[in-house]
Amino acid sequence: LALAIAGAVTAFSITDAWLFRPLRFPNADRLVVAFMATSARPTEPAVWLPYRAYLSWRQSVRSLSSVSAAFFHGATWRASSEARSLVGMRVTPEFFSTLAVPPLRGRHFTSADVSGPPAVVLSYGLWQRELGGAADTVGRTVALSDVPYTVVGIMPADFDLRLLDRPQGAAFWTLIRPGERGYEPGGVGPVTIVARLADGATIESARAEAADVMRRAEEGFADSFTRPGPGGNTFVVSLTSLQADNTRTVRATLLTVMGAAVALLVIAAMNVGVMLLGRALGRRHEVAVRQALGAGRRRLIRQFLTESLVLSACACALGVGLAVVGLRLFVAWNPLGTLPATGLSIDSR
DSSP: OHHHHHHHHHHHHHHIIIIISOOSSTTGGGEEEEEEEESSSTTSOOBOEEHHHHHHHHHHOTTEEEEEEEEEEEEEEEETTEEEEEEEEEEOTTHHHHHTOOOSEEOOOOTHHHHSSOEEEEOHHHHHHHHTTOTTOTTOEEEETTEEEEEEEEOOTTOOOOOTTOSSOOSEEEEOOTTSTTOSTTOOOEEEEEEEEOTTOOHHHHHHHHHHHHHHHHTTOTTOTTSOOGGGOOEEEEEEEHHHHHHTTTHHHHHHHHHHHHHHHHHHHHHHHHHHHHHHHTTHHHHHHHHHTTOOHHHHHHHHHHHHHHHHHHHHHHHHHHHHHHHHHHHHHOTTSOOOTTOOOOOOO
């Protein structure tokens, strides 16, 4: 019984962290991400959105109160004689205000940074690993791919944004500068749109409005993303919640494992119940003697319930202890190749 409880608690803790526990952003259920999909598979990412979509959405999609754009970006970090490759993000100035997470130190990007000297916001992990958590980091200059950047902020330790199957978040954030190749008005530089739903808006209404704005905006471009491609498929806007995007590739696996663990728990409980019933049948003589000595039916039921509760309590305590160990083994093994952004723990649920 303890082994079955351990399996169920471990499976639920993993599934809960991925599918049910809200992401660590204020009003996380209002955050959405968007990409381009094909009409044949409208929920699966096919290509990135073009930068010009971000410009038109920011101006015209009223169902979104805040619209930002981001794209993964690799860079080389040099510390003394060593160099290491890092994965960061290039973002628009509204990125952090859309997520509504304040920096741990310093500040977020502003519109003035777009035309000013190159600026960077560091993740907490990069700040600790490469700079030793130095208190004077904000305002210092660091080199990314031999380009000097001024550190303007550091994000909290629990800030972790996952996009489009990326197993880990970004190590740093720099700005998309309008006018760069692909990121001028009408440019097709790749981005993912990260936005926040306006009050009263739903994902369905925002998706429909964004698709309409996208269709009208793309009509004026020869390389329109909304015209039929090879095989007759067209690109369509796929807008989904950030939580759903984070769990898209693991949802089916987690629900399958959770179902198997619950089935195992039910089977174990039934087996233990049958064994207790068999044990009770073997105690008929003892029960008859107790009744002869004056024990009533309620007294006997209370005794059997007490014995069952002691057995169950011991199994629960041992099962939860084994689940703690199982969760640590899962983190070390990491069979999915990624861990949830909310962390893994066993709580009161």
